[in-house]
Structures are given as structure tokens and as C-alpha cells.
Amino acid sequence: MTCPKCGGENVTISMEQVSSKAKKSGVGFGGHMNNLARGITAVSTLGLSNLVWKKSTGTEKSKIKSQKVCLCQNCGHSWTIE
Numbered sequence: 001m002t003c004p005k006c007g008g009e010n011v012t013i014s015m016e017q018v019s020s021k022a023k024k025s026g027v028g029f030g031g032h033m034n035n036l037a038r039g040i041t042a043v044s045t046l047g048l049s050n051l052v053w054k055k056s057t058g059t060e061k062s063k064i065k066s067q068k069v070c071l072c073q074n075c076g077h078s079w080t081i082e
Helices: 028-044
Strands: 011-025 059-072 078-081
Touching: none
Parallel strands: none
Antiparallel strands: 011 059, 059 078
């Protein structure tokens, strides 16, 4: 691969992260019932059950977009390739 600016052959190609999106979903009915049962048990055991039984949290999924970026080692010019 050659640099479009200087015509040099010393080019490195790397993947760079362009953007990311996070989508979070709630705990739902089952998670709320679990948290309610956890709270009742915590009151009756004076909070000792909270050391073992953890709170239900939602899930989070991330989508990451990346692109190929070329960098000329001679002149420092960078460009993207499809």
C-alpha cells in the first residue's frame, strides 16, 4: 500500500474505535420480585443476608463501530479505507 500524499511504502494499518452505543434494559417483574424478597429477608436477618444475596440489576449491551485507518510512517498522513 502506498501513501496518497507522498507515495511512500512504509504504511501501517490499524483498527480504531469510531463510536459506541450502550443499550440498557431494566430488571423486569422477576427482578423486582427478587429485590422485594431480598429486602424482606434483609430486614428479618438484620442485613446479614445482603452479604450473600446481591441486588438484581439490568443488563447492558454495547455496540462498537470501528474502522481501518492507515498511517504513513514517512510523512504522518492518515486516511481511512473501506
